[in-house]
Amino acid sequence: MPPLKKKITALLENRDFQGISSLPASPYKIVNSLISLTYDKKSTVAWRAMEAVGLFTGSMAKQDTEFVRNIVGRLLWMIRDESGGIGWSVPEMLGEIVRNNPVICSDIALVLISFYEELMLATGVLWAAGSMGRVNEETAAYAVPLLRPFLNSSEAIQRGYAARALGALGASRYKTDIEGLIKDDNLIPVYHDGEIHEKTVGDMAAEALSIL
Numbered sequence: 001m002p003p004l005k006k007k008i009t010a011l012l013e014n015r016d017f018q019g020i021s022s023l024p025a026s027p028y029k030i031v032n033s034l035i036s037l038t039y040d041k042k043s044t045v046a047w048r049a050m051e052a053v054g055l056f057t058g059s060m061a062k063q064d065t066e067f068v069r070n071i072v073g074r075l076l077w078m079i080r081d082e083s084g085g086i087g088w089s090v091p092e093m094l095g096e097i098v099r100n101n102p103v104i105c106s107d108i109a110l111v112l113i114s115f116y117e118e119l120m121l122a123t124g125v126l127w128a129a130g131s132m133g134r135v136n137e138e139t140a141a142y143a144v145p146l147l148r149p150f151l152n153s154s155e156a157i158q159r160g161y162a163a164r165a166l167g168a169l170g171a172s173r174y175k176t177d178i179e180g181l182i183k184d185d186n187l188i189p190v191y192h193d194g195e196i197h198e199k200t201v202g203d204m205a206a207e208a209l210s211i212l
Contacts, residue, residue, distance in 0.1 A: 012049055031056065057097050057100060079094075091112060159186075160204035
């Protein structure tokens with residue numbers, strides 16, 4: 001493992017995001033190392049790396065907005081066919097970037113949601129939508145009707161993440177649909193406060209209803 005990646009891994013294990021920002025390395029090298037750590041979604045370090053990408057770009061945006069846009073451009077390239085492969089964790093990372101840069105990246109929210117039909121990306125898009133929340137009225141109006149059908153997905157993780165997303169998007173008109181998941185006791189992985197937890201789909205529905 002390269003020295004920088006090793007240092008970042010150790011910092012992520014301690015959830016030391018400030019330490020990552022203080023590393024004596026170029027911002028691009030730091031982000032590249034973080035991206036390389038996001039592929040195993042069963043790993044807590046991977047989820048912390050996704051979170052760190054958002055926080056780091058949010059910090060960098062104060063002095064270099066072009067850096068943030070460049071990173072977004074690279075991630076969008078990874079998610080598309082011309083990259084030669086799919087960036088499986090790209091939706092989650094883009095969601096974190098938008099959450100931490102809601103003004104300069106509000107347009108990215110719509111682009112990200114547009115990948116909802118991609119089979120291998122849909123779950124990540126649902127998670128990202130829940131992380132971004134109601135960036136603006138345009139995003140919410142576009143996203144809500146597209147993501148609502150996932151409440152009936154055959155995959156428990158998509159049902160749970162859809163409930164989370166609709167709650168964050170303020171989709172109060174679908175409260176009845178979300179209530180239909182309250183008794184769904186299928187367990188799914190949920191990243192929260194730096195750890196991966198197991199929650200039922202019903203738990204996710206209840207949390208969504210609590211903010212609608």
